Amino acid sequence: MSNPSLLILAGDGIGPEVMAQVQRIIGWYGDKRGLNFDVSEDLVGGAAYDAHGTPLHDDTMAKAQAVDAVLLGAVGGPKYDDLDFSVKPERGLLRLRKEMDLFANLRPAQCFDALSEFSSLKTELVSGLDIMIVRELTSGVYFGEPRGIFEEGNQRVGINTQRYTEAEIERGARAAFELAMKRDKRLCSMEKANVMESGILWREVVTEVSKDYPEVALSHMYADNGAMQLVRAPKQFDVIYTDNLFGDILSDCAAMLTGSLGMLPSASLGAPMENGRPKALYEPVHGSAPDITGQCKANPSACILSFAMALRYSFDQGAEADRLEAAVEKVLADGVRTADLMQANDGTPVSTTEMGDAILAALDASL
Ligand code: IPM
Ligand code: MG
Numbered sequence: 001m002s003n004p005s006l007l008i009l010a011g012d013g014i015g016p017e018v019m020a021q022v023q024r025i026i027g028w029y030g031d032k033r034g035l036n037f038d039v040s041e042d043l044v045g046g047a048a049y050d051a052h053g054t055p056l057h058d059d060t061m062a063k064a065q066a067v068d069a070v071l072l073g074a075v076g077g078p079k080y081d082d083l084d085f086s087v088k089p090e091r092g093l094l095r096l097r098k099e100m101d102l103f104a105n106l107r108p109a110q111c112f113d114a115l116s117e118f119s120s121l122k123t124e125l126v127s128g129l130d131i132m133i134v135r136e137l138t139s140g141v142y143f144g145e146p147r148g149i150f151e152e153g154n155q156r157v158g159i160n161t162q163r164y165t166e167a168e169i170e171r172g173a174r175a176a177f178e179l180a181m182k183r184d185k186r187l188c189s190m191e192k193a194n195v196m197e198s199g200i201l202w203r204e205v206v207t208e209v210s211k212d213y214p215e216v217a218l219s220h221m222y223a224d225n226g227a228m229q230l231v232r233a234p235k236q237f238d239v240i241y242t243d244n245l246f247g248d249i250l251s252d253c254a255a256m257l258t259g260s261l262g263m264l265p266s267a268s269l270g271a272p273m274e275n276g277r278p279k280a281l282y283e284p285v286h287g288s289a290p291d292i293t294g295q296c297k298a299n300p301s302a303c304i305l306s307f308a309m310a311l312r313y314s315f316d317q318g319a320e321a322d323r324l325e326a327a328v329e330k331v332l333a334d335g336v337r338t339a340d341l342m343q344a345n346d347g348t349p350v351s352t353t354e355m356g357d358a359i360l361a362a363l364d365a366s367l
Contacts (some may be wrong), residue, residue, distance in 0.1 A: 002316055003036045005067040009044040009060070012080075012089060013288025014298035014352075016071020021300035021356035022071060022307050027323065028363055033320060040067070044096070045075030045288075046088035053094030062262065064096055068273075069314040070281040071307060072096070074288035097137050100279045102268035104175035105137040105247065106309070107233075107285060109254035109264065114332040115341060118259030126234060131254055132183065133240045134176040134248025137268055139168045139197075142244045164198045164243065168203040174240035175269065177213040186238035189221045190226040190246055198243075206241065223250065230254055251285070256258050262299035262340040263328075265306035267313050280314045282306040292339075296351045299338035301328050304359060306313075327362035331355070 006026070010019035029035040042048075042060045049055050055075070064070050075089040085091075096102070111119065111129035119126040126251030144161030151157075173189070180187040189198035189206040203220055210218040221229065223246040229236065230253050242250060255264050264286070270279030292298055305328060312321035332341075336358045339349040350358065 003038045004069070005038045005040070005050075006310075007063050007067040008039060008041045008073075009064075009103045010041070010047075010068060010073040011075045011288065012046040012077050013074050013290050013293045014286075015045075015075070015288060017293075017296060017298050017352050018284065018300040018303040019071070019073045021352060021359075022303050024356050024360060025304055025307055025363070028360055032363070032367060034284055035315075035320065036204070037318065044092045046077055046080045048092055049080065049083070049087055049089065049325045052123050053087070055087055055089050061095065061099060064100060064281075068275070068277055068280075069310050070096065070100075071303075072181050072281055072283040073303060074284065074286065076288045077290045077293070090217075094142065096281060097268060098143060100268075100281065101138055101270045102279060102281055103136060103138045103172055104269045105135040105271065106131075106175075106179070106267040106313075107133040107135060107247075107251040107254070107264070108266075109133065109251070109258050111258045112260060112263060112329060112332050113308060114329070114335075115258070115260045115263070118213065118341065118343075119233070119257055120259065121231065126257055126259070129234055129258060131234065131237045131240060132179055133242070133247060133254055134172060134249045135251055136164075136168065136172040136241075136243050137140065137247075138244075139164055140244035162196065162198045162243075164201060164247075164309065166201065166205050169202050170209055171271075173206045173209040173241060174212075175217055176239055177209060180216045180239040181213065184238040185216045186227070187213075188218075188221055188237055188240050189215050190221050190223040190240060190250065192223055192240040195221055195222070202243065226250060227253055230257065255285050260341065261302075262338065263301045263305065265309050267306070267309040269313060277314050280310065282314075284309045297339050297352060298352050299340050300352050300355055301338075301359075304328060304356075323366050324359075325364065327359050327366060329363045330365075331358045334358070 021050040144163035191202040193199035308321040308324040311317040
């Protein structure tokens with residue numbers, strides 16, 4: 001049987017730096033656990049624009065469709081701010097999500113014990129925090145038509161459309177309920193049913209799907225209240241299911257609660273392929289961080305933890321994912337810190353590579 005295939009799209013900014021550490025982790029799994037992957041690499045975002053004049057070449061899109069999982073670093077940077085909207089680095093990422101039909105975006109917001117003091121909230125509000133946000137990723141206002149900037153009388157009007165079909169709401173809801181079943185069996189669905197018809201439909205469909213998951217306690221919340229509750233008492237949540245735009249905002253909010261944006265991974269999953277594995281793309285939640293690019297300062301943990309999610313959700317290697325997550329936690333508990341995990345006068349931070357060294361050493365020690 002051939003090895004599972006991975007396409008690495010390191011992208012822009014710190015993407016290549018953090019991905020280099022993921023490559024070492026992948027190598028470790030081959031050497032030490034006999035888990036070999038066929039790894040190929042390609043360009044996305046600004047890097048692809050520089051090479052091809054497009055943020056995602058058709059050949060790269062075809063490769064992404066053919067592999068078992070895509071690992072993405074980050075896209076974007078100030079250099080590309082003035083590009084036409086249609087070729088901005090972010091369009092490359094959005095095209096991958098749309099054409100691979102990655103409808104379920106899993107964004108865990110987990111507070112690492114060793115880092116709880118970094119949260120902007122009081123430690124007791126966040127210690128032990130473990131939320132899973134499931135964001136619908138292929139529809140809603142990100143993709144709805146009509147969209148554009150149009151002339152209307154003597155002025156221009158900018159239009160985007162929030163649009164959800166029942167099927168789109170339902171498939172994401174099923175993914176969220178399945179996750180809730182493996183966790184604390186609580187699901188909170190967030191929309192704006194008080195002002196939006198798409199929210200009314202959202203609530204109806206999620207309620208209907210819940211009949212298939214009687215063990216899961218379902219609640220509904222308006223998304224604005226959800227934002228407030230996330231900063232008031234975040235531990236009330238287990239799984240949150242919400243739409244593309246609310247999910248974008250609420251997941252940034254939840255990420256910041258943990259105090260460790262540089263630590264958070266994500267998975268974007270689609271329908272199962274012929275081999276039974278879901279279409280999948282894994283990426284850190286942090287962006288391209290142009291301010292520290294090229295300085296070997298970036299924290300590779302979020303990207304490494306994204307590979308852990310790949311082990312769990314694409315390759316059925318839950319125990320190996322646990323091993324990798326435990327290795328990262330061990331390194332934090334030992335006080336190893338990249339610059340983003342330090343406060344002023346906290347000593348000397350380790351480099352990106354040294355963080356990779358420490359995680360590899362913790363993996364070795366786990367054998
Ligand atoms: C995210 C990002 C993207 C989004 C951008 C880069 C297109 O903010 O993944 O949350 O808005 O979805
Ligand atoms: Mg975002």
